[in-house]
Amino acid sequence: MRWIKLILILLVCFTALHAMQTGIKVGYNVSGIIPVQEEYTNMPGFRIGGISQLPVNPFHFQCEFLLSSKGFMSKSVGDTRLTNLFLYLQLPLSLKYELPLSDSWNLYALGGCYASLKIIAINLVSEIDGVRGLDAGLHLGGGIRFRKIDIEARYEQSILNFDLIEPQKFHCSFSAGMNFYFKEK
Amino acid sequence: MKKVFMVITLLIMAEGLLACTLFWANRNNEILCAKNMDWSNTQTRMLVLPTEDGVYGRVYFGIEGSWGFTNTSGMNDHGLWYAGASLSHRDDIKNTYNKPRVQGEIVEKIMRECATVDEAIAVYSRYWEPHWDGHTMIADRFGNCVVVEYGEDDVVFLRNDPDYMIATNFYLIDSLNTRWTNCYRYEVADLMLRDSTAISYDLFRRIADATHAEGGGPTSLTTLHDLKKRKTRVFSMFNYDEYIDMDLAGQLAYGQHYVDLANYFNGIKRIAPLEDEELCSDNIELTWVGDGDDYVIRYGQDPELDTYEQIEYHAEPEVQTAGDWKVMIIPFISVCLVILRGKRIWILMIISVSVFSSSCYRVEPAHYSQREHKIILTDQIPGDLYWKVLSTGNDYNSETIIYQAKVVADEE
Numbered sequence: 001m002r003w004i005k006l007i008l009i010l011l012v013c014f015t016a017l018h019a020m021q022t023g024i025k026v027g028y029n030v031s032g033i034i035p036v037q038e039e040y041t042n043m044p045g046f047r048i049g050g051i052s053q054l055p056v057n058p059f060h061f062q063c064e065f066l067l068s069s070k071g072f073m074s075k076s077v078g079d080t081r082l083t084n085l086f087l088y089l090q091l092p093l094s095l096k097y098e099l100p101l102s103d104s105w106n107l108y109a110l111g112g113c114y115a116s117l118k119i120i121a122i123n124l125v126s127e128i129d130g131v132r133g134l135d136a137g138l139h140l141g142g143g144i145r146f147r148k149i150d151i152e153a154r155y156e157q158s159i160l161n162f163d164l165i166e167p168q169k170f171h172c173s174f175s176a177g178m179n180f181y182f183k184e185k
Numbered sequence: 186m187k188k189v190f191m192v193i194t195l196l197i198m199a200e201g202l203l204a205c206t207l208f209w210a211n212r213n214n215e216i217l218c219a220k221n222m223d224w225s226n227t228q229t230r231m232l233v234l235p236t237e238d239g240v241y242g243r244v245y246f247g248i249e250g251s252w253g254f255t256n257t258s259g260m261n262d263h264g265l266w267y268a269g270a271s272l273s274h275r276d277d278i279k280n281t282y283n284k285p286r287v288q289g290e291i292v293e294k295i296m297r298e299c300a301t302v303d304e305a306i307a308v309y310s311r312y313w314e315p316h317w318d319g320h321t322m323i324a325d326r327f328g329n330c331v332v333v334e335y336g337e338d339d340v341v342f343l344r345n346d347p348d349y350m351i352a353t354n355f356y357l358i359d360s361l362n363t364r365w366t367n368c369y370r371y372e373v374a375d376l377m378l379r380d381s382t383a384i385s386y387d388l389f390r391r392i393a394d395a396t397h398a399e400g401g402g403p404t405s406l407t408t409l410h411d412l413k414k415r416k417t418r419v420f421s422m423f424n425y426d427e428y429i430d431m432d433l434a435g436q437l438a439y440g441q442h443y444v445d446l447a448n449y450f451n452g453i454k455r456i457a458p459l460e461d462e463e464l465c466s467d468n469i470e471l472t473w474v475g476d477g478d479d480y481v482i483r484y485g486q487d488p489e490l491d492t493y494e495q496i497e498y499h500a501e502p503e504v505q506t507a508g509d510w511k512v513m514i515i516p517f518i519s520v521c522l523v524i525l526r527g528k529r530i531w532i533l534m535i536i537s538v539s540v541f542s543s544s545c546y547r548v549e550p551a552h553y554s555q556r557e558h559k560i561i562l563t564d565q566i567p568g569d570l571y572w573k574v575l576s577t578g579n580d581y582n583s584e585t586i587i588y589q590a591k592v593v594a595d596e597e
Contacts, residue, residue, distance in 0.1 A: 039361055074365055077356045078337055079277035084365050124273050125355045126368040166364050
């Protein structure tokens with residue numbers, strides 16, 4: 001909890017001090033496990049949260065605070081698949097480069113790292129034991145901006161093994177979504 | 186915070202919420218089995234169907250919904266027991282071998298006609314039943330137990346090995362997901378059964394308590410069965426202090442009957458003395474809560490209370506408080522309507538409707554009564570004192586587990 005509060009305070013201070021652009025982010029994601037194994041398949045999920053960005057010429061420094069689902073489906077008996085859902089509070093930090101196309105349209109690319117705090121890991125049978133509480137990883141993405149709206153796609157992969165019982169499992173996810181800023185640049 | 190997200194997550198996954206814990210053991214010449222029935226519907230019922238020509242007498246436990254009674258476990262007069270626990274939904278199950286179907290459920294046919302696990306397996310092998318999104322544990326009085334669940338193309342039978350079996354809400358044949366199906370209820374029951382040398386109702390009660398569910402799908406009914414003696418012990422709404430004992434033969438003798446089980450539980454629980462609390466031999470206060478009016482309190486130095494003394498206790502009828510305050514709302518509003526004018530009337534109406542409607546929300550009954558009772562014992566022998574409370578005056582009388590206290594000599 002202290003960790004979450006600290007992040008919130010930092011985020012608020014960051015925003016207030018620099019009068020950055022802030023907004024909200026919503027998106028759909030498909031997550032899975034690296035390395036790919038036949039018995040594990042991807043599962044759909046979501047991400048939602050706040051976003052703020054600060055111009056640092058020629059880039060933008062972008063900070064997000066997200067509730068993000070990850071996980072995978074594991075093969076069970078017959079055609080049954082067990083849905084293993086992991087919910088994280090995620091703090092991605094990115095460096096963003098924008099390429100203006102017109103007054104209103106910008107193309108952009110971004111990359112960075114993230115840290116995540118596990119809220120819960122669960123499936124229909126039980127809460128899942130032996131899952132690392134903290135996760136971290138890298139992400140890469142791009143999108144297009146029109147006035148106050150971004151449409152963005154992003155790939156991210158953890159660099160920490162999330163499974164403490166049977167190691168060598170890393171989260172990966174592909175997300176697509178939108179950012180809505182409260183004001184134009 | 187974590188619970189909030191747990192709720193949100195479970196809401197997302199609510200379609201497939203799974204529950205129930207089944208366990209069976211055959212040890213020290215005893216064969217016991219149990220089911221924790223975890224369900225959001227807490228309308229627990231018991232249906233007793235007597236012996237007829239070629240059909241065994243049987244008792245079913247389950248719930249009543251808008252569609253009627255649904256049995257989720259049962260035992261017949263040959264000591265064959267079954268219970269079900271839900272599993273995730275499957276769309277891939279077909280009648281691969283074109284087996285005939287039975288009228289009704291297969292387990293009902295088994296309860297009517299079978300006395301052993303082998304006979305039950307023969308029925309399952311011969312007939313087909315659509316997947317009910319669960320698996321079934323069946324045990325007999327000869328020490329056999331099997332879990333029946335759907336495999337790749339037909340039912341599979343998992344026999345008992347070693348001398349106990351547990352089933353919760355994952356496929357026991359699913360060897361691929363052992364890493365992810367680490368069900369704590371399964372693991373707790375497994376640990377407690379593995380670590381015990383002997384089995385008893387008390388051990389099974391403690392396992393049921395340790396694996397019970399609360400919240401949206403609480404353990405509304407726990408049934409423990411002694412298959413050799415054809416006896417059943419029932420707990421309601423995860424109050425593991427109070428139970429009702431039943432003898433199947435006695436129930437069958439009453440003929441067919443259908444019982445709302447919750448009506449016979451009184452929410453009894455010990456208040457004082459606490460376990461191992463030291464009490465002065467001249468003034469021992471035994472305090473408990475319970476909704477009933479009539480009780481018998483048994484006490485003595487025998488841990489099993491096979492020899493005991495007893496006191497009958499009759500509670501004064503519960504004094505009704507000034508009545509239901511809600512009946513006052515109509516006169517109150519009427520008076521206000523006469524006195525008040527303008528916006529104040531609307532404000533009053535809004536407040537009144539809000540208060541009244543909020544008080545109409547259904548509240549789950551408390552698992553323990555709020556009504557306290559007390560007796561005082563004097564001149565007791567120093568040493569361990571065992572005691573229990575039995576309610577009386579009903580068709581089914583509940584009783585508590587045996588409590589312990591320590592009596593010390595009066596210093597004077």
